Amino acid sequence: MNDNLIFGIRPVAEAIEAGRQIERLYIRKGAEGQLMQELKDLCARHRVRYQEVPVEKLNRLTRGNHQGVVAQTAAIAYVELSDILERVPDDETPLIVLFDGVTDVRNFGAIARSAECAGAHGLIAPLKNSAPVNAEAIRSSAGALTSIPVCRVGSVRNTLKALQTEGFQVVAATEKSRKLLYDADFRKPTVIVMGAEDTGISREVLKMCDEQLAIPLIGHIESLNVSAAAAVMLFEVVRQRIG
Numbered sequence: 001m002n003d004n005l006i007f008g009i010r011p012v013a014e015a016i017e018a019g020r021q022i023e024r025l026y027i028r029k030g031a032e033g034q035l036m037q038e039l040k041d042l043c044a045r046h047r048v049r050y051q052e053v054p055v056e057k058l059n060r061l062t063r064g065n066h067q068g069v070v071a072q073t074a075a076i077a078y079v080e081l082s083d084i085l086e087r088v089p090d091d092e093t094p095l096i097v098l099f100d101g102v103t104d105v106r107n108f109g110a111i112a113r114s115a116e117c118a119g120a121h122g123l124i125a126p127l128k129n130s131a132p133v134n135a136e137a138i139r140s141s142a143g144a145l146t147s148i149p150v151c152r153v154g155s156v157r158n159t160l161k162a163l164q165t166e167g168f169q170v171v172a173a174t175e176k177s178r179k180l181l182y183d184a185d186f187r188k189p190t191v192i193v194m195g196a197e198d199t200g201i202s203r204e205v206l207k208m209c210d211e212q213l214a215i216p217l218i219g220h221i222e223s224l225n226v227s228a229a230a231a232v233m234l235f236e237v238v239r240q241r242i243g
Contacts, residue, residue, distance in 0.1 A: 004073045004134065007058075007066035009035045016046050021074035023132045025050040028058060028068030039069065049127070076133050079149045081159060084122030085166065087149065094168065094189040095237055098124040100156055100205050101196030102226060105131045109140025110227035111194060116144035118234035123150045124159060124191075160208050163191050169210045172201050173233050175223045177212035184213050186237040194230050 004023070006015050016022065025043065027036070029052040043050055061070045088094045097115045102108050108131035112123060130152075131137060138145045153159045160170050168189040173181075193209060195201030206212065215224060215232050224232070 004075055005062060005070065006073060007062050007064050007070045009039055009067045009069050012069050012071045013039050013042055015071060015073060016042055016048055021078055022048050022071050023074045023134065024072040026053045026058060026061070026070045027051070028055050029053060031068040036068065072132070072134070074133060075135060075138055076145055076150060078152050079122075081124065081151050081153065081162065084124075084149050084151055088121045092119070092121070093187065093241060095120045095234075096122050096124060096163070096168070096191045097230065097234070098156065098160070098191050098193045099126070099130055100193055100201050101126075101129050101199070102194060103129065103131050104197055105134060105137040106140045107131070107197060107225070107227045108133070109137040109142075109145065111230040112137070112141040112148060112150075113144045114227070114231040114234050116141070116148045118238050120148065120234065123148060124156075125150065125152055126156050127152050127154055129196075156205055157208060160191065160193075160205070164208075164210070170208060171211045171213055171233075172206055172209035173215070173229050174200055174206065174212050175214050175217070176200075177214040179211065179213055180216055181213040181233060181236050182216075184211055184236075186240045190237060192230070192233050192237070194226055194233075197226050 006012050025048060027050050058066050058068065058070050084096065097111060097120055115123060133145055133150060164170060168191050170191045170193060171184065172193045193201055193205060215229055
């Protein structure tokens with residue numbers, strides 16, 4: 001499959017103990033035994049989530065002797081939110097993109113590319129219900145995902161609360177709003193929230209946003225692809241800040 005695949009109980013356990021970041025961990029449904037239990041206990045201690053799957057899925061991932069365990073390690077090193085904030089240069093206004101349910105790796109990569117080009121300081125994605133940062137995402141980002149910091153969080157809402165406390169405005173991109181993005185002020189610290197490809201931003205997250213902004217559309221199709229919408233939002237920020 002790729003270089004980020006590890007299989008077998010002991011190799012996966014060693015990777016977790018060494019602090020390697022695990023993107024996905026699959027364990028055969030119904031797997032038992034002392035070594036398997038030790039691995040599950042190790043996952044609990046290191047807060048590594050795993051998914052129990054049929055053996056056929058493991059066999060599709062690798063032809064090797066997986067012993068009922070296959071892990072996909074992260075293709076990049078994730079950072080903490082504090083790392084993103086600390087890296088913002090003193091003479092720049094912070095700009096962050098937060099993903100709320102973007103699950104397509106190509107969209108994720110394309111948004112990362114636009115964010116890097118627009119000078120965004122970091123990306124935030126939830127641990128659950130988000131595209132993995134894998135080789136395909138990195139390719140789609142034209143390598144941007146290897147240079148722009150990416151943070152994964154357990155709770156999007158708690159993260160937004162923390163950013164609002166730090167003085168950020170949280171801006172939602174949604175076609176349901178009557179306010180246009182051109183009427184917003186992006187010259188202050190900003191988090192742009194981009195929602196899922198099919199359902200958009202979740203209702204709970206939408207409620208937390210300080211601004212809900214729409215991109216004006218003249219044609220008959222009701223919405224842009226999420227990566228195209230992100231690019232439009234990001235470069236309105238650029239236009240205002242360099243102007």
